[in-house]
Amino acid sequence: MHPLFDNATPHPAGYRDVDVGQLAAFPPPSQLTRVDVREAAELDGILGHLPGIRHAPLATVQDVVDAWPRDTDVVLVCRSGARSARAAMSLVTLGFTRVMNLRGGMLAWNTARLPVVRTVPHPLPTLGTVRDGLLDGLHRALAPPPHEGPTVPPLTNPSREALTAVLDALQAARPTGVRDTAAFEHLLRTFQDLLAVARAEGER
Known part of the structure; x- marks a missing residue:
């Protein structure tokens, strides 16, 4: 059981929201499964992706997690937090009990100047x-x-x-x-x- 879940904000849909600062306090490796539900091309885009993520596009996320223990601490990530919220609701319906959504997604993470993996170099604008x-x-x-x-x-x-x-x-x-x-x-x-x-x- 990870302390991030206990400090996250409960959502009426049954998952919890976490802010980028809260997640950044627990860099990998930690007992959190970070799942990025964007498409593959987005992981290589200018927003990059979080260190230590697992990739499961939104359309496949239910299949990817199907065999996982239902008490896995899962943090779902996307560009803005909208697709990951839908994925979080899907996991709750599957019986997962410790599901979290990264509020603001990679937009908020980048704005906060937190560590990002960019496998494809991108010149950053002013x-x-x-x-x-x-x-x-x-x-x-x-x-x-x-x-x-x-x-x-x-x-x-x-x-x-x-x-x-x-x-x-x-x-x-x-x-x-x-x-x-x-x-x-x-x-x-x-x-x-x-x-x-x-x-x-x-x-x-």
Whole structure:
């Protein structure tokens, strides 16, 4: 029995939520089974993956864990915490009693500057690069009104908080004039990932 479960936040669906700081306090090896439910290509993406994870894409996770003891301490991980929450509910229905979901997923883990395994090298952007790329992407994604340029949020300050607020606002309320909804959602997802790993100017 691992103490992380006892200190995790109970969820109505029967599993418990853990914050990245709580999980980081127990680096591998420890008696925790960390299961990443993202697709294989995502493990090699810019967000990387946690040290010591087992990989079981969401569609296969029930088969992968079927033979495990039902009192295994399992922490489920994905990009943002949504897919891992679904996996956690699946394990609870299978009778697992010590299931945890990493709140915020790899986005939160990277934002907290915790250790990440990147098997494929990725140059990490600066906050200024993220701002400039986001503004350029928005200009291309939004159809301009007649005789005007496209309306994009004012974003002169490339701070993490300002960029996060803009991305959250765009996610909550898609602006009018989006040419391609799927492409716009991909744009937001891409820049959420980039923001999670971005460094301030001069930061290593």
